[in-house]
Amino acid sequence: MIRRKLSIILENKPGALVRVVGLFHQRGYNIESLHVDPVIELKKYKYVEDNLNIKIAEGEVSHLKITTTVNDNLLRQILRQINKLIDVLMAEEIK
Amino acid sequence: MKLAGNDILIQSLLKEGVEYIFGYPGGAALHIYDAIFNQKKLQHILVRHEQGATHAADGYARATGKPGVVLVTSGPGATNAITGIATAFMDSIPMVVISGQVAKHLIGTDAFQETDMIGISRPIVKHSFTVESAQKIPEIVKQAFHIATSGRPGPVVIDVPKDTTAPDKLFDFSYPSKVKIRSYNPPVNPKSSQIERAVEAILESEKPVIYAGGGAINSNASKELFLLNEILDFPVTNTLMGLGVYPATHERFLGMLGMHGTYQANMSMHNADLIIAIGARFDDRITNTPKLFAPNAKIIHLDVDYSSVSKIIEANIAVFGQVKNSLSEIIKLLNKKRDLVDNKKIKPWKEQISEWKDLHGLNHQMYLNESDNKSIMPQAVVQHTYNITNGRAFITSDVGQHQMFAAQYYHFDEPRKWINSGGLGTMGFGLPAAIGVKLAYPKEEVVCITGEGSIQMCIQELSTCTQYNLPIKIININNEALGMVKQWQDMIYGGRHSESTYQSSLPNFIELAESYGHVGIRIEKNSELKSGLEKAFSLKDKLVFVDVYVDPDEHVYPMLVAPNGSLKDMWLDKDNKT
């Protein structure tokens, strides 16, 4: 089991954050720390725009950072579950 | 065109091609109900309990492939719908549930019939929406139907605060023609590299099995599956959810696998060198102990849902996309490599499987041994039903022994004919689901094979059947007990039948059915079984409730040995294990 940092970009809409947080509980994963901000500094997030071929406006999406302790298999499963949420644009591990 | 919020909602549903909406009125939904009253195109089906509405919509969706639509009021209406939403969620059934909500200014005040529907339903929906204003309704409805029906389908809740459907405020109505949700892009077509790897593994295998589940039905892939196997000639097994996606009467079909799967299906999976999983999710009722699952098999997993692959069993080759499309691509590539397909290679494997089948396969003609000295066998009830309906009926079921007997002994040759709650295992599903199926296919035979425990969980829907004239046939396999619970208690708890019998408290189902205006037929002897069932099916315009008293001590076999068993570890009858 290793400590992982997850980086999640999601729509800044009511109810979006709680879906991600709720998923951890539903699937039996633990959250150790959590931080969320609206994305203002757009140039840092160009990779999201390039990856998904979209344009993001200021404050339109949020950046959620979560740390959790899981093994590799579970990590992949968590990321796939998070990515499956309709309001999530991208979820990945920060190495 | 200028319309009020309530009319905008109904017009939006009509734009989505909705023909039936299953529901139950109440305060927060009354503006919407008024809009329903003022039009004729969308038919509302008034159930007797909101759980019935969700199961009826679910049955409609499973039979047609189109989304089922539900309308309930806030508070208790919404919470009553939860079991049905969870049922649809577990089986990936497309459904849109519209729940009334208290007006926006009352939200958070513990107002009368206020409940946080979005919060309560969150873990059991694919997505949910709150309507903030009437103008947003068309876009939300469009997105909700898109999400419910695309990718891996599922239920979507739209919570509608009462003020957004007020009849006195008018807005311009136009319905969006297209929908794009930038954060939602389920895979459609597989990558060619994945297809190449899959085909390579297929060509190498000597002991292959095709394992197809509900996802193959959701993707309408039965034709592609059939065509693929005309090339490959592989043995096929289906999950409980997948029954019908490959013709059950085909000689390549092994029967269902898993907990109550056939001996040959479970043995084939256990000993395979290649498993092609198609829209199936390696549920614990299939794998038994995952560590012991199919020790020598390479796994090719075709699925539309990334998170279903390598969740329980690691896939060697993952093929993401609509499984219909993935199968088409595999067929195309195989056609190019036709000279490399060697059907003779799997001959010894097929011989082995046929030996297994001869050794411990199911007896599909138990009715040949009937006599009035013996109790009615529940399996024979299903076998007669199969024969009388020529195997063509829609069969809905509930949960328990009767469900497993139906799955084992009714041979489904077509997809969408077997309608049952596989994932959540919801008792009470069968009758309301049959309502949805019968409305969708009024000319087809629709049969609910149920148990006296399950049928009582939504029996109030007999009244709905009267109101809408739905001549469903209900076959109640009456063992006067929560049979499946009792079976577990026999096998695992030393025969201690804790709370699994009713001590002569069962109703007279015949009189009960008659009181709703239906016909009841009681069958207690083997000599009455065939003729009683034939009579029921001859009454074309009537709902007939056939109450069949069967051997209360019968168990469902085979049954996987758990915990710590593999797929080759099965109880074959009360005394014998593999």
Ligand SMILES: Cc1ncc(C[n+]2csc(CCOP(=O)(O)OP(=O)(O)O)c2C)c(N)n1
């Ligand atoms: C709503 C619900 N409650 C409890 C269960 C657990 N359960 C599974 S099968 C079963 C017995 C069902 O009895 P019956 O409908 O008579 O079917 P039988 O097994 O006797 O054929 C029960 C209680 C369930 N699946 N669903």
Ligand SMILES: [Mg+2]
């Ligand atoms: Mg029973």
